[in-house]
Amino acid sequence: MAIVELRGINFIYNKGTPYETHALKDVDLCVNEGEITGLIGPTGSGKSTLVQLINGILKPTDGDVILDGVNIWEQPKKIREARFKAGVVMQYPEYQLFADTVRDDIAFGPKNMGLGEEEINERVEKAASFAGLDPSVMSRSPFDLSGGQKRRAALAGVIAMEPKVLILDEPAAGLDPGGRAEVLGGLKKYQRTVGSSIIIVSHSMEDMANYCDRIVVMTDGKIVMTGTPSQIFARYNDLIGLGLDVPRVTRVAAALSRRGIDLGEVYTVGYAVEKLSELL
Amino acid sequence: MKMDIAFGQYCHGDSVLHRLDPRVKIVTAIVFIVEIFLAKSAASFALIVAATVLLLALSGISPRIILRGIRPIVFVILFTAVINIFFVRGEKPLVEFWVIKIYPEGLINAAFIAIRIIVLIVSTSLFLTYTTTPIALTDGLEQLLSPLSKIKLPVHEFSMMMTIALRFIPTLIEETEKIMNAQKARGADFSTGGLIKRARALIPIMIPLFVSAFRRADELATAMECRCYTGGKGRTRLNVLKAGPADLIFALCVVALGAAVVLLNIYVPFFKVGIY
Ligand SMILES: Nc1ncnc2c1ncn2[C@@H]1O[C@H](COP(=O)(O)OP(=O)(O)OP(=O)(O)O)[C@@H](O)[C@H]1O
Ligand SMILES: [Mg+2]
Numbered sequence: 001m002a003i004v005e006l007r008g009i010n011f012i013y014n015k016g017t018p019y020e021t022h023a024l025k026d027v028d029l030c031v032n033e034g035e036i037t038g039l040i041g042p043t044g045s046g047k048s049t050l051v052q053l054i055n056g057i058l059k060p061t062d063g064d065v066i067l068d069g070v071n072i073w074e075q076p077k078k079i080r081e082a083r084f085k086a087g088v089v090m091q092y093p094e095y096q097l098f099a100d101t102v103r104d105d106i107a108f109g110p111k112n113m114g115l116g117e118e119e120i121n122e123r124v125e126k127a128a129s130f131a132g133l134d135p136s137v138m139s140r141s142p143f144d145l146s147g148g149q150k151r152r153a154a155l156a157g158v159i160a161m162e163p164k165v166l167i168l169d170e171p172a173a174g175l176d177p178g179g180r181a182e183v184l185g186g187l188k189k190y191q192r193t194v195g196s197s198i199i200i201v202s203h204s205m206e207d208m209a210n211y212c213d214r215i216v217v218m219t220d221g222k223i224v225m226t227g228t229p230s231q232i233f234a235r236y237n238d239l240i241g242l243g244l245d246v247p248r249v250t251r252v253a254a255a256l257s258r259r260g261i262d263l264g265e266v267y268t269v270g271y272a273v274e275k276l277s278e279l280l
Numbered sequence: 281m282k283m284d285i286a287f288g289q290y291c292h293g294d295s296v297l298h299r300l301d302p303r304v305k306i307v308t309a310i311v312f313i314v315e316i317f318l319a320k321s322a323a324s325f326a327l328i329v330a331a332t333v334l335l336l337a338l339s340g341i342s343p344r345i346i347l348r349g350i351r352p353i354v355f356v357i358l359f360t361a362v363i364n365i366f367f368v369r370g371e372k373p374l375v376e377f378w379v380i381k382i383y384p385e386g387l388i389n390a391a392f393i394a395i396r397i398i399v400l401i402v403s404t405s406l407f408l409t410y411t412t413t414p415i416a417l418t419d420g421l422e423q424l425l426s427p428l429s430k431i432k433l434p435v436h437e438f439s440m441m442m443t444i445a446l447r448f449i450p451t452l453i454e455e456t457e458k459i460m461n462a463q464k465a466r467g468a469d470f471s472t473g474g475l476i477k478r479a480r481a482l483i484p485i486m487i488p489l490f491v492s493a494f495r496r497a498d499e500l501a502t503a504m505e506c507r508c509y510t511g512g513k514g515r516t517r518l519n520v521l522k523a524g525p526a527d528l529i530f531a532l533c534v535v536a537l538g539a540a541v542v543l544l545n546i547y548v549p550f551f552k553v554g555i556y
Contacts, residue, residue, distance in 0.1 A: 016344065018291065057461045080467060088465040095455075096462035098487040108484065112467030143491060157466060 004031040009063035038208040041218035055086035087163030093154035097142035109161040127160035130190040209267035295340040302420030304527040308534040309407035323548040364390035414446035436512025
């Protein structure tokens with residue numbers, strides 16, 4: 001079943017001024033429940049815009065956003081419900097931190113939902129552990145944290161709302177490789193435990209191959225491909241043509257197969273290692 | 281909450297008005313404002329309106345943008361107009377109804393005041409904000425005020441502060457919107473509840489905004505020091521302002537307009553307004 005459905009979406013920034021930008025053009029999209037969907041596309045292709053349409057931060061110029069079976073703009077007064085169902089972590093979310101302690105900041109979302117104190121505390125601790133936040137930083141000021149810790153605190157702030165769809169706009173950008181794997185691994189663990197759906201925007205093909213069940217490719221405000229990672233990365237030349245890339249191991253595997261060692265379709269390092277050790 | 285940033289925003293273009301020397305524009309804008317207040321009869325008002333329409337045509341800016349700039353003050357215009365209609369007393373009431381008496385003088389006053397406010401907003405934004413970049417504006421202001429530095433007023437520092445402040449207004453607006461969106465995504469609610477609840481709802485916006493504004497100021501100061509900025513002393517300019525023939529003609533036209541307004545007030549005094 002589709003948890004998020006976009007129908008004929010058009011979005012224009014600054015409509016009616018000289019600065020008009022047609023950011024999304026006739027976009028149709030279905031996101032399946034319980035899956036991790038990856039959204040890739042070159043800079044300025046409209047990924048962040050699309051993401052902000054799903055929870056009603058932006059209102060489409062044209063078209064319908066169906067979230068969990070409800071058209072979110074049918075009753076504009078109830079738009080906050082869409083915010084609780086679809087939790088969006090914005091691109092570079094560190095600037096959203098404001099409270100005295102990290103703990104209070106993470107509790108901001110659940111508090112807005114009107115939950116009881118006990119439940120809030122429980123959720124805050126759980127969210128912090130999924131985001132990989134050390135318990136020792138919980139009572140520190142969010143402004144004293146390192147960049148990576150701030151990012152995790154911001155992630156935890158949305159995870160704590162336990163939305164039906166968790167949407168992350170480049171959650172791992174600017175993190176070190178270890179932190180990257182930890183944050184994305186934490187998200188996968190969260191998804192398995194809570195059983196929610198996740199949409200991840202990323203520029204890293206490796207992350208897409210490792211974590212996503214389905215991939216959506218955008219360019220220039222349009223969706224140009226959707227499919228499983230193997231379907232998408234099989235279209236090597238199309239991706240290159242769009243200014244995108246395939247995971248590096250896929251390129252290695254392609255080079256190997258040109259030299260007579262055929263590994264089949266390889267998208268993740270783990271799978272490549274398995275295949276190679278079979279051959280050895 | 282949608283922020284209206286159309287008022288006071290530079291509109292890129294290459295019209296006659298865009299190319300005028302900012303100093304000339306500042307001075308003529310002040311003269312034009314005085315002329316607007318000098319106009320006291322139907323004929324001189326018509327001339328001022330015609331001049332404003334001419335300015336609009338010269339600037340090449342879409343009337344839609346101008347209308348958008350007026351929208352936030354429609355309430356103020358209506359309010360003053362209504363006050364005038366009901367409270368200005370004349371000789372013979374046009375309509376009498378219970379305690380309400382509407383005089384023709386009230387109607388005329390209301391119309392003139394409405395026109396005056398609209399023309400004031402439209403012309404100053406055409407002269408200054410829409411056709412002059414904030415940087416050119418403060419540059420012009422600095423040079424106009426530079427004689428004051430003889431009496432030890434920090435004109436350069438003041439204009440540098442202005443330039444920086446103006447430069448960062450759009451950045452701050454953009455940032456406010458970004459922070460608001462991020463907090464809205466966490467379920468923050470800015471539009472319901474009483475005054476106290478709404479004021480409290482602003483905390484999650486104001487704190488990140490201040491934090492980043494201070495950080496930005498700090499970074500900017502460091503960047504300026506790295507480029508050896510030490511203030512105005514001995515500093516030459518990259519763009520030296522030069523007034524040309526077009527500037528002279530424009531200034532003369534504005535002065536001539538003033539003379540015409542005064543003459544029309546005296547010799548064509550139809551619907552002359554008396555009050556204010
Ligand atoms: N607030 C805004 N006002 C006006 N135009 C905007 C705004 N935000 C984005 N745009 C424009 O909309 C288009 C899509 O932008 P968007 O931020 O959705 O791209 P993106 O795919 O997220 O890019 P990136 O990978 O760099 O984050 C771009 O052309 C951009 O210039
Ligand atoms: Mg983006």
